[in-house]
Amino acid sequence: xxxxxxxxxxxxxxxxxxxxxxxxxxxxxxxxxxxxxxxxxxxxxxxxxxxxxxxxxxxxxxxxxxxxxxxxxxxxxxxxxxxxxxxxxxxxxxxxxxxxxxxxxxxxxxxxxxxxxxxxxxxxxxxxx
Amino acid sequence: xxxxxxxxxxxxxxxxxxxxxxxxxxxxxxxxxxxxxxxxxxxxxxxxxxxxxxxxxxxxxxxxxxxxxxxxxxxxxxxxxxxxxxxxxxxxxxxxxxxxxxxxxxxxxxxxxxxxxxxxxxxxxxxxx
DNA sequence: TTTTTATTGACATCCATTCTCAATAAGCGT
DNA sequence: ACGCTTATTGAGAATGGATGTCAATAAAAA
Numbered sequence: 001x002x003x004x005x006x007x008x009x010x011x012x013x014x015x016x017x018x019x020x021x022x023x024x025x026x027x028x029x030x031x032x033x034x035x036x037x038x039x040x041x042x043x044x045x046x047x048x049x050x051x052x053x054x055x056x057x058x059x060x061x062x063x064x065x066x067x068x069x070x071x072x073x074x075x076x077x078x079x080x081x082x083x084x085x086x087x088x089x090x091x092x093x094x095x096x097x098x099x100x101x102x103x104x105x106x107x108x109x110x111x112x113x114x115x116x117x118x119x120x121x122x123x124x125x126x127x128x129x
Numbered sequence: 130x131x132x133x134x135x136x137x138x139x140x141x142x143x144x145x146x147x148x149x150x151x152x153x154x155x156x157x158x159x160x161x162x163x164x165x166x167x168x169x170x171x172x173x174x175x176x177x178x179x180x181x182x183x184x185x186x187x188x189x190x191x192x193x194x195x196x197x198x199x200x201x202x203x204x205x206x207x208x209x210x211x212x213x214x215x216x217x218x219x220x221x222x223x224x225x226x227x228x229x230x231x232x233x234x235x236x237x238x239x240x241x242x243x244x245x246x247x248x249x250x251x252x253x254x255x256x257x258x
Numbered sequence: 259t260t261t262t263t264a265t266t267g268a269c270a271t272c273c274a275t276t277c278t279c280a281a282t283a284a285g286c287g288t
Numbered sequence: 289a290c291g292c293t294t295a296t297t298g299a300g301a302a303t304g305g306a307t308g309t310c311a312a313t314a315a316a317a318a
Contacts, residue, residue, distance in 0.1 A: 039297090116239050133316075137266070167267080172266060
């Protein structure tokens with residue numbers, strides 16, 4: 001028997017699509033908790049994993065921060081602000097990285113690119129000091 | 130007063146240069162512990178951070194695994210094997226990603242590229258099943 | 259040598275995430 | 289519609305990796 005359509009799974013999926021701001025699992029849990037206080041945190045984590053594995057949402061691993069989940073499953077990179085730690089889409093004008101290579105005996109499955117820097121808000125704030 | 134040349138700091142630096150296999154902080158600590166059992170784990174972490182900040186070693190953040198430290202400070206990417214979780218240099222023939230862009234009000238400070246896939250060992254093992 | 263203060267070591271604490279396990283419920287076959 | 293199987297749930301404990309606390313120590317400036 002494959003995966004089941006539980007109400008909790010749908011709630012988690014809806015939350016990721018409602019929160020369009022690269023939410024963490026914790027933020028998704030808090031959002032859900034308001035209208036569905038019985039849904040446990042482990043259930044949120046589990047369903048985020050299931051949804052990501054099936055390609056319905058995207059799981060973005062963020063080193064030294066909580067991972068984020070993205071309703072936008074199209075291939076795109078992210079920027080994390082070193083100051084406020086928020087994650088944004090890297091939609092600035094940049095050539096994409098070249099296609100994933102095949103060489104040296106590795107089987108490359110994926111590539112993740114994460115930019116770090118200052119977001120517009122924090123950059124402005126730092127310039128006003 | 131700037132930073133001090135403590136014996137512990139030198140021990141940590143030497144360990145990173147001795148372990149040329151992308152060691153984690155834990156592995157570095159264990160290596161050190163054999164010959165210098167009084168050096169604490171917090172000291173190892175602190176000195177790894179100091180050495181990385183001063184550019185003497187490189188700190189590579191690995192999502193969902195322990196971060197690794199690299200004696201090779203030259204700019205290069207890494208591959209993590211999804212099976213054995215080891216980290217390798219991405220020295221396969223690949224065009225590098227284009228230079229870091231400046232656009233959209235972000236100040237981009239760095240970009241990290243991490244490939245995931247199967248290392249030669251694990252690839253071979255999976256083909257022999 | 260004296261003084262200053264960066265650094266240490268031991269341990270507690272933190273954070274994000276995963277595990278455990280009995281209880282529940284999805285959805286198949288009948 | 290009704291069981292039956294088993295994927296899933298909820299609560300909390302447990303984990304792993306890393307950082308914080310703080311009195312004691314030791315670089316190195318004066």
